[in-house]
Amino acid sequence: xxxxxxxxxxxxxxxxxxxxxxxxxxxxxxxxxxxxxxxxxxxxxxxxxxxxxxxxxxxxxxxxxxxxxxxxxxxxxxxxxxxxxxxxxxxxxxxxxxxxxxxxxxxxxxxxxxxxxxxxxxxxxxxxxxxxxxxxx
Amino acid sequence: xxxxxxxxxxxxxxxxxxxxxxxxxxxxxxxxxxxxxxxxxxxxxxxxxxxxxxxxxxxxxxxxxxxxxxxxxxxxxxxxxxxxxxxxxxxxxxxxxxxxxxxxxxxxxxxxxxxxxxxxxxxxxxxxxxxxxxxxx
Amino acid sequence: xxxxxxxxxxxxxxxxxxxxxxxxxxxxxxxxxxxxxxxxxxxxxxxxxxxxxxxxxxxxxxxxxxxxxxxxxxxxxxxxxxxxxxxxxxxxxxxxxxxxxxxxxxxxxxxxxxxxxxxxxxxxxxxxxxxxxxxxx
Amino acid sequence: xxxxxxxxxxxxxxxxxxxxxxxxxxxxxxxxxxxxxxxxxxxxxxxxxxxxxxxxxxxxxxxxxxxxxxxxxxxxxxxxxxxxxxxxxxxxxxxxxxxxxxxxxxxxxxxxxxxxxxxxxxxxxxxxxxxxxxxxx
Amino acid sequence: xxxxxxxxxxxxxxxxxxxxxxxxxxxxxxxxxxxxxxxxxxxxxxxxxxxxxxxxxxxxxxxxxxxxxxxxxxxxxxxxxxxxxxxxxxxxxxxxxxxxxxxxxxxxxxxxxxxxxxxxxxxxxxxxxxxxxxxxx
Amino acid sequence: xxxxxxxxxxxxxxxxxxxxxxxxxxxxxxxxxxxxxxxxxxxxxxxxxxxxxxxxxxxxxxxxxxxxxxxxxxxxxxxxxxxxxxxxxxxxxxxxxxxxxxxxxxxxxxxxxxxxxxxxxxxxxxxxxxxxxxxxx
Numbered sequence: 001x002x003x004x005x006x007x008x009x010x011x012x013x014x015x016x017x018x019x020x021x022x023x024x025x026x027x028x029x030x031x032x033x034x035x036x037x038x039x040x041x042x043x044x045x046x047x048x049x050x051x052x053x054x055x056x057x058x059x060x061x062x063x064x065x066x067x068x069x070x071x072x073x074x075x076x077x078x079x080x081x082x083x084x085x086x087x088x089x090x091x092x093x094x095x096x097x098x099x100x101x102x103x104x105x106x107x108x109x110x111x112x113x114x115x116x117x118x119x120x121x122x123x124x125x126x127x128x129x130x131x132x133x134x135x136x137x
Numbered sequence: 138x139x140x141x142x143x144x145x146x147x148x149x150x151x152x153x154x155x156x157x158x159x160x161x162x163x164x165x166x167x168x169x170x171x172x173x174x175x176x177x178x179x180x181x182x183x184x185x186x187x188x189x190x191x192x193x194x195x196x197x198x199x200x201x202x203x204x205x206x207x208x209x210x211x212x213x214x215x216x217x218x219x220x221x222x223x224x225x226x227x228x229x230x231x232x233x234x235x236x237x238x239x240x241x242x243x244x245x246x247x248x249x250x251x252x253x254x255x256x257x258x259x260x261x262x263x264x265x266x267x268x269x270x271x272x273x274x
Numbered sequence: 275x276x277x278x279x280x281x282x283x284x285x286x287x288x289x290x291x292x293x294x295x296x297x298x299x300x301x302x303x304x305x306x307x308x309x310x311x312x313x314x315x316x317x318x319x320x321x322x323x324x325x326x327x328x329x330x331x332x333x334x335x336x337x338x339x340x341x342x343x344x345x346x347x348x349x350x351x352x353x354x355x356x357x358x359x360x361x362x363x364x365x366x367x368x369x370x371x372x373x374x375x376x377x378x379x380x381x382x383x384x385x386x387x388x389x390x391x392x393x394x395x396x397x398x399x400x401x402x403x404x405x406x407x408x409x410x411x
Numbered sequence: 412x413x414x415x416x417x418x419x420x421x422x423x424x425x426x427x428x429x430x431x432x433x434x435x436x437x438x439x440x441x442x443x444x445x446x447x448x449x450x451x452x453x454x455x456x457x458x459x460x461x462x463x464x465x466x467x468x469x470x471x472x473x474x475x476x477x478x479x480x481x482x483x484x485x486x487x488x489x490x491x492x493x494x495x496x497x498x499x500x501x502x503x504x505x506x507x508x509x510x511x512x513x514x515x516x517x518x519x520x521x522x523x524x525x526x527x528x529x530x531x532x533x534x535x536x537x538x539x540x541x542x543x544x545x546x547x548x
Numbered sequence: 549x550x551x552x553x554x555x556x557x558x559x560x561x562x563x564x565x566x567x568x569x570x571x572x573x574x575x576x577x578x579x580x581x582x583x584x585x586x587x588x589x590x591x592x593x594x595x596x597x598x599x600x601x602x603x604x605x606x607x608x609x610x611x612x613x614x615x616x617x618x619x620x621x622x623x624x625x626x627x628x629x630x631x632x633x634x635x636x637x638x639x640x641x642x643x644x645x646x647x648x649x650x651x652x653x654x655x656x657x658x659x660x661x662x663x664x665x666x667x668x669x670x671x672x673x674x675x676x677x678x679x680x681x682x683x684x685x
Numbered sequence: 686x687x688x689x690x691x692x693x694x695x696x697x698x699x700x701x702x703x704x705x706x707x708x709x710x711x712x713x714x715x716x717x718x719x720x721x722x723x724x725x726x727x728x729x730x731x732x733x734x735x736x737x738x739x740x741x742x743x744x745x746x747x748x749x750x751x752x753x754x755x756x757x758x759x760x761x762x763x764x765x766x767x768x769x770x771x772x773x774x775x776x777x778x779x780x781x782x783x784x785x786x787x788x789x790x791x792x793x794x795x796x797x798x799x800x801x802x803x804x805x806x807x808x809x810x811x812x813x814x815x816x817x818x819x820x821x822x
Contacts, residue, residue: 418675420674420675420676422572422576422577422578422673422674423576423577424561424562424575424576424577424618425561425577434615434616435559435616437616437617437618438561438618439559439560439561439577439615439616439617439618440559440560440561440562440576440577440578440579441559441577441578441579442577442578442579442580442673442674443579444674444675478571478576479571479572479574479576480574480576481561481574481575481576536559536579537557537559537579537581538555538557538581539557
């Protein structure tokens, strides 16, 4: 099994609803250092999992929809808590959508092995805490 | 699959028995930077894997039983080598015990999917070496 | 010259006023990984610059006044932009105040060499950007 | 499941063939920070996955065959692109060869559980990109 | 004293002339993780040392002249060894040139205090070695 | 001003005498990740501050005198607390001794500018605490 990981970051404001969140119920914010890992069982003819440049660009575009925003006012998250876990899933799902739309190249899209190739997104919210979501592409 | 990781550290003295350990047979010590990852297939109603604050507290309490100790004199390790691997397993097992005892909340305990939810503990013993143990919760 | 550095972090929301800040004029947030370095020309009789435990506690208390807050509504910053540089200075000044108030111990306070002992605070706002402020104690 | 990870690095020159590589088609180079993870379901009688010293030595020897080289002139890679993914596989395969040859000790070799014990090699090519290959031992 | 640090990276090939360089006399390469620190005694009216976005852009542009290149064929380095130290100085000097040319804004340029404001460039060539150069702006 | 930094690590056991050390009065241990920075105003004819290979070897040899030891029984430290600060000074002083003895080459020793060239040693004792000592060579 091969994988490629690219890294970027995003800075947002938000608050969380529920007693479990304690002081994080107040409006605060976070820098998330974001890693995205692309896994597949074999390489393309060029010897790669994905074009790292395109993968980095894809991640950057998805994060651009969140960056410098107050997520409490972001329409996509009107009904949900924007926990680190939920954001990891949201980012992974948007990346998968774009892969299916050809963002990593048509041939690349065709190369993904259904039920085998996967995508993992990890958000580091502080030096001592992070959350991840992993799914098939 | 979702996961949350929390980090802490512990400083201990110990020695290791067996020729394979070379100079580490002498009494020496280590700072272990410790990561604990909690994995489950879905999120609670609050949109989380675990309460990160409680998870960090749980890890801290388990490490408190080892911190600033000479493990050669710790009764739990009388019969075993306190290798990094053995300590990773010990820490993971104590965390699992406490989860089953309700340390992450009664509802959280009920939410764990048997045979699916897992727990991984990694100890970084130096910038160039680490060891991990992973088990079901 | 000796120094000791302790690390912690803080998560806040804020916005910045001025065209130079581009998209950061919107309400967003950050996790700041915060380092504080204490420098002095010689050691106490115990062989230390400061009690690391007390220094970490002091930093934690100063950050607690900011953590999980929207700095746009924090009375201290009503008139100023809460840039990373300004926050570094604010934190360093609060730490110096508390040192003078005895937070590191009366004898420690007496030990500081005026015009020589210094204090530096660095805030890492993302994996690619940080800011620092250094002053005499 | 237990694992041990050791880290080292290697500095090489190379170029990549194919439009997908853009400016990386020119002769350039990289420092790869290399992690190798050894995974097995249980520990040896000494309480270890592998002798960390021997594992580090094994990784260092495999990297020595690449270090300070222009991979475009390395006979092993005459027919292939030396992408990060390809190099991760090459390093993992050489480590597996040496394990089977007894590099981690004859008893260690015997201890590996076929179809269960695995080996993963990750190369960090920059602060924002890495690639991995994982295989059974 | 205030400072701001921005980070980027560059991947190059080169060889070094002189017995002191041992195996690094062969054509090889490196990824340099590059930090640039801007230091000044006080802040602008906006509360900043420099516009972090512009500083990052400035560093990126200077590195673009080196990235994916074989420095042995780069005309600027025809007469010198491209050691990490020499590259740190080269990058710092190009950044200073551009600051004097207004790259951080005309007002910013005017704000620099001659003989006080400084610039430091650090290149991390591997996890275990780095080099820096510091100069007045 | 130029500098070169090399990194290594050391694992020791020790205890500390004095109420200020709280639980660290018990026998425990630490992994110190050790950085040594060599600073000089100009470069040698080869374009370097020091031969990085020799500098790394020098640091490694000095640390070898401490590695896998119980510092409570180390004759050098019979009368002093082996705090992180004290160990940073001890390591820096041993490195300076060896530079004066020619460990970085006779010409290198001659090249050091008295009262200008300096040496800094930083010990990271945990992810949240470190100590440094800086002196002239």
